[in-house]
């Protein structure tokens with residue numbers, strides 16, 4: 001009796017384990033099927049988390065390439081979130097990307113495979129011309145501004161620099177629009193290309209797209225900006241002559257060489273004059289590159305107001321990273337990804353003789369004052 005009871009219990013246990021294995025298999029197969037159709041990836045992620053994936057430290061080049069890759073690659077006729085997931089890039093990298101567009105290397109394809117699995121929700125919205133553009137200045141802090149803005153749920157920005165209004169204007173407005181991320185009603189489309197500010201033809205061209213475009217200029221002390229610009233060129237060309245030999249026409253006279261682009265870009269008043277021929281001052285917002293570092297939340301408040309956005313990006317998004325020496329974005333919950341801009345942003349500058357810096361300061365002084373008058377803001381560089 002005892003033994004037959006054991007057998008019944010034993011058989012019952014066997015059946016139970018088979019049933020649970022069966023149900024486990026059904027669950028696993030259902031999950032795989034679900035994933036194969038792409039729905040796993042469309043599971044809602046918090047916007048801030050998604051932005052975190054966009055942000056920095058990944059290889060800039062590959063992300064720029066992702067950004068400029070034609071959407072047809074995802075599914076025939078299906079748009080992509082590449083614009084959303086694209087990330088920091090220097091102008092030079094974008095140029096390289098343009099060179100390769102629309103073809104892609106195996107490495108880029110591998111890189112893009114993760115982005116290309118982002119399904120369904122990518123198809124919402126339409127590609128619009130940007131309503132706001134960060135037009136300058138090179139080395140002003142334009143990347144930081146764009147990445148900080150991309151936290152905002154109502155901002156969608158193309159990550160790479162399109163260079164449409166300076167280098168690629170002949171590709172036409174539809175080409176430009178095709179680079180833009182999709183937006184829903186109420187969202188703002190943005191791009192940044194810092195060289196627009198110094199491009200003679202850019203204001204007329206932007207106006208012929210839309211004369212109501214909002215224009216953001218991140219400005220930084222032109223002397224530090226010139227050194228930053230020089231540092232970037234030096235990093236790509238270590239044989240570059242010294243800063244002083246490029247900045248001065250002649251070391252004995254101390255005359256500044258205004259034909260050197262690193263110097264010329266800092267003549268903000270001159271460049272702004274050109275833009276004011278086409279746009280009223282009210283269309284511009286001048287962001288202090290210095291304050292974007294010392295008080296990112298404060299500066300972001302001004303930018304959001306200018307764009308007519310709710311103040312979503314605030315001091316709770318930033319922390320000062322002691323190692324980098326710059327503000328970085330706080331990690332969203334559950335993420336271990338670094339949240340600072342890449343190595344090419346915020347790098348140490350070479351030491352420049354103080355008399356050369358002073359000479360440059362003296363040179364810029366009248367231009368800076370003119371710029372303060374024109375913009376109605378004193379940036380305190382002198």
Ligand SMILES: Nc1ncnc2c1ncn2[C@@H]1O[C@H](COP(=O)(O)OS(=O)(=O)O)[C@@H](OP(=O)(O)O)[C@H]1O
Pocket residue numbers: 089090091137138139140141142143144194227228229231289292293326327328340341344345346347
């Ligand atoms: N949060 C944060 N992290 C890192 N770097 C920051 C940040 N905010 C502003 N900056 C400053 O941005 C400078 C680079 O400016 P841009 O992004 O406009 O450069 S570029 O024109 O796109 O190449 C870069 O210049 P360098 O310091 O010379 O590298 C930084 O000083």
